[in-house]
Amino acid sequence: MSNLKDEQFSDRHLVTGVLNGDRYAFGLIIKKTEGLVAQMTFKMISSPGDRKDIAQDIYLKAFKNLSGFKFQSKLSTWIGQIAYNTCLHYLEKKKLLLMDNFGEDSGSPIGHFNKDLKNDTEDLLFNKELATVLQTEIELLKPLYKTLISLYHQEDLSYAEIAEITSLPEGTVKNYIFRARKTLKENLLLKYKRNEL
Amino acid sequence: MITAHLTDAEIQLYIVEPENINDQLTIHVQDCENCQANIANYRLLFNGIQDQVKPRFDFDLTNLVLEQLPEPKRAFPWAVLLISVFSVSFILLLGIFFWSHIEAVITRTPMVLIATAIAAAIVILIFQAVEMIRNHQKQLHALLNVNAMQL
Numbered sequence: 001m002s003n004l005k006d007e008q009f010s011d012r013h014l015v016t017g018v019l020n021g022d023r024y025a026f027g028l029i030i031k032k033t034e035g036l037v038a039q040m041t042f043k044m045i046s047s048p049g050d051r052k053d054i055a056q057d058i059y060l061k062a063f064k065n066l067s068g069f070k071f072q073s074k075l076s077t078w079i080g081q082i083a084y085n086t087c088l089h090y091l092e093k094k095k096l097l098l099m100d101n102f103g104e105d106s107g108s109p110i111g112h113f114n115k116d117l118k119n120d121t122e123d124l125l126f127n128k129e130l131a132t133v134l135q136t137e138i139e140l141l142k143p144l145y146k147t148l149i150s151l152y153h154q155e156d157l158s159y160a161e162i163a164e165i166t167s168l169p170e171g172t173v174k175n176y177i178f179r180a181r182k183t184l185k186e187n188l189l190l191k192y193k194r195n196e197l
Numbered sequence: 198m199i200t201a202h203l204t205d206a207e208i209q210l211y212i213v214e215p216e217n218i219n220d221q222l223t224i225h226v227q228d229c230e231n232c233q234a235n236i237a238n239y240r241l242l243f244n245g246i247q248d249q250v251k252p253r254f255d256f257d258l259t260n261l262v263l264e265q266l267p268e269p270k271r272a273f274p275w276a277v278l279l280i281s282v283f284s285v286s287f288i289l290l291l292g293i294f295f296w297s298h299i300e301a302v303i304t305r306t307p308m309v310l311i312a313t314a315i316a317a318a319i320v321i322l323i324f325q326a327v328e329m330i331r332n333h334q335k336q337l338h339a340l341l342n343v344n345a346m347q348l
Binding site: 023026027030031034035038039042043051052055056059060063127130131134135138149150153154178181182184185188189 | 205206209238239241242243245246247248249251252253254256258259261262263265266
């Protein structure tokens with residue numbers, strides 16, 4: 001019901017409302033895009049205090065520049081770009097690395113972290129354990145890879161949309177996401193092998 | 198049939214964009230336990246990432262931002278002012294121009310008739326005012342309900 005109502009407020013409708021002085025319309029824009037902004041700030045910024053300032057900064061910038069939004073992309077993509085650039089600027093200021101190089105294909109033998117599970121309870125426990133381990137492994141990735149992986153797999157953005165947000169070529173986005181997944185898979189395999197020994 | 202195992206890139210593509218996978222590779226996967234295990238690992242990984250809890254801010258971002266927005270600068274309503282001045286001037290001019298006729302109508306009409314007309318006008322105005330207040334309350338109520346649903 002709520003989603004249906006959200007759909008009714010098209011980007012153009014909301015932007016026109018804000019430009020005509022309707023603050024409530026800007027509140028709706030924040031509600032619509034907050035998930036994406038949270039995803040990006042949580043993945044790129046480790047300090048919770050700084051996240052709060054950055055999230056506000058992102059929307060204040062969006063409000064200030066809204067008259068320059070030309071509807072050439074989705075409003076959420078445009079706000080995603082502002083979020084990405086604001087986080088990037090923060091990382092540069094703090095001299096933090098956005099990314100580093102992954103190693104080349106190590107050609108490690110295939111292991112299994114998809115064990116044969118005997119029943120639903122075991123299945124549930126395994127999935128819970130995997131979720132926790134995976135969360136830790138994702139946190140260990142560099143900010144850019146964490147962000148790209150989350151935008152693709154959790155926010156359901158296409159490679160093209162992610163490329164637009166990050167201003168990276170689509171091929172580079174694909175390549176980085178591929179590497180991030182591979183690293184995650186290898187790290188999970190290592191972890192499960194170590195546990196088995 | 199291809200004998201070499203699928204690379205990581207091919208396996209990821211096999212899951213994400215199966216339509217772009219070569220038929221030979223698909224045939225290989227059907228008979229290769231090694232590749233099937235690798236695909237299962239990746240599938241599990243993809244599902245695991247997808248099922249991760251999405252981060253949420255533990256503060257009310259909307260209110261925080263809205264409090265900091267500058268007050269909108271409202272343009273001076275020149276159009277409304279012009280129309281008002283023009284309307285008042287027009288009525289005054291009419292009044293001045295036809296004053297002798299208006300005066301004659303007032304003096305010649307019986308007081309009872311004038312009092313009745315004034316009373317009728319007041320009653321109509323009261324009904325209209327009540328209707329306007331009701332409409333206003335109804336619209337405000339609807340707007341608040343929509344606000345509550347949206348936010």
